[in-house]
Amino acid sequence: DTGVSQDPRHKITKRGQNVTFRCDPISEHNRLYWYRQTLGQGPEFLTYFQNEAQLEKSRLLSDRFSAERPKGSFSTLEIQRTEQGDSAMYLCASSLVRLMEASGYNEQFFGPGTRLTVL
Amino acid sequence: GQQLNQSPQSMFIQEGEDVSMNCTSSSIFNTWLWYKQDPGEGPVLLIALYKAGELTSNGRLTAQFGITRKDSFLNISASIPSDVGIYFCAGQLSDSGGSNYKLTFGKGTLLTVNP
Numbered sequence: 001d002t003g004v005s006q007d008p009r010h011k012i013t014k015r016g017q018n019v020t021f022r023c024d025p026i027s028e029h030n031r032l033y034w035y036r037q038t039l040g041q042g043p044e045f046l047t048y049f050q051n052e053a054q055l056e057k058s059r060l061l062s063d064r065f066s067a068e069r070p071k072g073s074f075s076t077l078e079i080q081r082t083e084q085g086d087s088a089m090y091l092c093a094s095s096l097v098r099l100m101e102a103s104g105y106n107e108q109f110f111g112p113g114t115r116l117t118v119l
Numbered sequence: 120g121q122q123l124n125q126s127p128q129s130m131f132i133q134e135g136e137d138v139s140m141n142c143t144s145s146s147i148f149n150t151w152l153w154y155k156q157d158p159g160e161g162p163v164l165l166i167a168l169y170k171a172g173e174l175t176s177n178g179r180l181t182a183q184f185g186i187t188r189k190d191s192f193l194n195i196s197a198s199i200p201s202d203v204g205i206y207f208c209a210g211q212l213s214d215s216g217g218s219n220y221k222l223t224f225g226k227g228t229l230l231t232v233n234p
Contacts, residue, residue: 004161033221042122042207042224043162056219091161095220106213106220110161 002026004111006092012117013082020078021114025094032075033108034067036060037089049075082118089113125208125225133233138195140206140228147188148210152222156205198232205229
């Protein structure tokens with residue numbers, strides 16, 4: 001399977017614990033996005049990377065959240081001191097943005113998500 | 120965060136019926152997208168619309184990009200049981216340099232098809 005993969009698929013943790021999720025994008029994709037989806041809502045943008053550079057962070061991303069993409073390939077999302085309000089599906093998406101692409105549509109391919117439950 | 124206004128929230132229909140759902144926004148988008156999400160999975164792209172006024176079909180799916188660039192609708196004709204799922208609209212707005220293509224989603228329409 002050459003699509004976007006995420007690990008783990010499910011994570012149950014106790015409040016106050018730290019958790020880390022991993023996303024492996026489609027191999028040639030230079031753009032990687034993280035979204036959060038709570039029950040009954042659509043996904044909401046958290047942050048994105050162009051290669052290894054993190055270029056934008058949503059205000060939803062509190063200082064307990066940190067994301068990295070050290071080699072421009074896989075990415076990790078860490079949540080420190082988890083709270084019950086962090087319970088959600090965390091989705092990763094990747095895309096290929098070509099240089100000198102001024103505007104237009106850029107398709108994002110989503111992974112299956114990591115479902116986090118904080119007890 | 121911002122979300123689009125999507126309606127209806129849910130629909131329960133009989134197999135063979137047609138379905139229509141729509142999405143509105145207070146701001147404009149360059150691209151409108153429709154996704155389907157099955158339980159425990161990520162969204163899968165169904166249709167992408169690039170130009171205001173554009174009408175696009177993909178099999179039994181038809182979608183339109185509103186001329187104001189602030190709305191879109193999706194129609195599903197002759198529904199079948201496998202159409203069950205949550206349908207999301209999404210808007211994409213790239214800046215003049217095309218540097219950010221983040222998606223803004225609606226809250227979804229839950230479709231149930233009774234065989």
